[in-house]
């Protein structure tokens with residue numbers, strides 16, 4: 001039973017292991033059905049949002065996504081690439097998010113990552129882009145960071161799980177909150193298929 005539990009849970013094993021009685025090293029009786037549940041519903045999935053931000057808007061979107069994902073049982077780590085450009089190898093999915101600057105460009109910290117630091121990266125996991133913008137700055141290239149990031153993801157072998165999340169103007173506007181929530185639900189539903 002221990003072996004089957006391990007195979008079913010693969011990398012979630014450490015979480016299951018923590019539920020065990022460490023003193024006796026015996027599995028609790030609920031562990032096996034729990035592992036089956038985990039396998040069926042892909043519980044404990046964990047992803048990362050690589051982002052950069054100037055005025056904090058992308059961070060706000062990331063925090064809102066993190067909360068919606070948490071409610072749906074998925075963990076999302078927010079990684080500001082202005083201070084940490086580490087590539088995460090042990091995640092189930094990756095999101096890339098940025099505001100749009102200078103007529104359609106990705107914000108400079110994330111741009112440096114995709115153009116230089118991660119230039120040779122091959123992505124093998126489901127991904128999605130998040131692009132913010134404001135049409136008052138540029139109508140033609142409104143939220144164009146989303147398009148730029150989607151191109152980069154596909155060029156590097158990433159699977160686009162769903163169309164980019166695009167947020168125009170302030171992310172705290174009520175209609176944007178709804179857009180974020182619906183996008184999060186769609187992303188997780190598709191991820192679990």
Ligand SMILES: Cc1cc2nc3c(=O)[nH]c(=O)nc-3n(C[C@H](O)[C@H](O)[C@H](O)COP(=O)(O)O)c2cc1C
Pocket residue numbers: 052053054055056057058059098099100101102103104105107132133134135137138141142143144169
């Ligand atoms: C100097 C400047 C240039 C901008 N250029 C664009 C642009 O080309 N297209 C667009 O849609 N938004 C543009 N914006 C709006 C930002 O992308 C938007 O405010 C976004 O929410 C910022 O996200 P951040 O705070 O996470 O960096 C620009 C904003 C500034 C300050």
